[in-house]
Amino acid sequence: MKLSVLGGLGVADFLRAHWQKRPLLVRQALPGFGGLLSPRELMRLATREEVESRLVIRDGRRWHVESGPFAARRLSRLPSRQWTLLVHGLDLHLPAAHELMMRFSFVPLARLDDVMVSYAAPGGGVGPHFDSYDVFLLQGPGRRRWRISAQTDLSLVENAPLKVLKRFRSEQTWVLEPGDLLYLPPRYAHEGTALEECMTYSIGFRAPSHTELATQFLVYLQDRIHMPGMYADPDLRPQPRPARIPAAMVRQFARVLDGIRWGPREVEDFAGVYLSEPKPTVVFSPPARPLGRKAFARQAAHRGVVLDIKTRMLWGRRAVYINGEAVPLERAPRQQLARLGDRRRLPPGTRLDPVTLDVLYQWYRAGYLDLGAPKSAPSPPK
Structure with a gap:
């Protein structure tokens, strides 16, 4: 597996000094990178039902967001400036995008999420924002200016159709050219603006919230729990306040629920099932005439x-x-x-x-x- 995406920096050095700590800019990580598909091919993908796509248009201080699939006629009538077409999960539809994602497999595959590509007209972007996960931004054709900030104020504009930072204070600015790569840790504020028609490939990573993990683990357990017995109250007495939940019932519930047990094996099985689950839009195609x-x-x-x-x-x-x-x-x-x-x-x-x-x-x-x-x-x- 080629690891040239990090330039002259070793993987161990990158993980120790930068991963989830501070940004890294690699000039010519993939020298002369010309992208994986043309704008026309990308727009064709955005018309497909099984492809997740979004269109972001800026009008002064207002943002407009549309979700795909898009009619080809809609995409052909876009303005000349300040719009971005985003196509998610490019690795699910284009082998070359999957190969690009695998260049980053020095991070566990359980963490790799997808490749997203953005095609922007001059001035296009999605505003100053932050991601809750690590991201590598690989510049394809054209140039994009990135402004980044380690600010802790991550409050968002109210009622905006996408998550735009209310107060963005740029600390560093870089212009990325084809083949340049920018790594950003989670929650690092950034804003990308197309200086000309350009395409940027984003390699993102999974970072589920603790609430999501807990919720999904309970869903996983519900089909794997067998608790013998049934609620019983043979010593029940007359109740002067019939709508009140009896304390004895609460205690019995607590004893039953306290009997739910799991260990490292169950957690590993949950992790394997949960992290290998395909995205909802994924459909597999069995062979039409399978071999014996x-x-x-x-x-x-x-x-x-x-x-x-x-x-x-x-x-x-x-x-x-x-x-x-x-x-x-x-x-x-x-x-x-x-x-x-x-x-x-x-x-x-x-x-x-x-x-x-x-x-x-x-x-x-x-x-x-x-x-x-x-x-x-x-x-x-x-």
């Missing part, structure tokens, strides 16, 4: 297997997790599948044990993975 198991085994040995770009796969001490599903496995097959999760592929010639082959075949039938390129196929041109 024996034919699949032969082809997998000859061609290897590759995870679908929409597949999220993680692994833990006792199981692997794929697209919100937990697959408990013994050590040997789990090790082979862990390599698949780390590398997103298993190369031709990999000797697969029967259990691993069974799991891979099920995932192939579900559309989670596909066969790789034939072993004898020439390398693609660079």
Whole structure:
């Protein structure tokens, strides 16, 4: 995996000195980076139902936000200045965007979220704001001016259709050109303004709030809890105040709820299921004419297997997790599948044990993975 996105800085040095601490500007992180798709192709994506997109237009001090999908006619009639088209989850639709995201896998895949691309007319932007997560901003074609601030005042403009800082005080200013990269820690105020027609690729990371984690964990537990018994009150006495909740009932409820237990194993399983859950818009396409198991085994040995770009796969001490599903496995097959999760592929010639082959075949039938390129196929041109 190439780590040139950090320039001459080592990964360990970056994580120690910058990650969630202070910004980093890398000039020519990807020299001559020309982007992954044209504005026309991006607009075509924004017309699709399964693609999340937004349009942000500035009119003086007022902001207008529209959500996609958009009619092609709407996009063709945009003004000449001060608008931005945002397309989220580009990595779910464009293999090159997924490859770009994987350049940042020196951070655990459980933290990687998506690649968003913004296409802006001159003067376009989304205003001064902050993100609650880490972000790498990679400049594609065109130039964008970034103003950033470590300010602690993060109050927002009331009733605005997007989160715009009420009082933004710039402390540093940079102009990014194609191939430049800017890293910003969470809650670091910033404002990007297109100096000319430009495209910026944002690699974002997951940072769920503690409330979201607690809520989702309780949802996870509700299908996995079995508490024998039923509420009973054989010693019930006449109640002079019938609408009052009896203290004995509250105590019995408390004893029952106190019996709910979980440990590291349950938490790891929850983390694997929760963090590998696909986004709501993701739909997998099983093969129209799937191979039989024996034919699949032969082809997998000859061609290897590759995870679908929409597949999220993680692994833990006792199981692997794929697209919100937990697959408990013994050590040997789990090790082979862990390599698949780390590398997103298993190369031709990999000797697969029967259990691993069974799991891979099920995932192939579900559309989670596909066969790789034939072993004898020439390398693609660079």
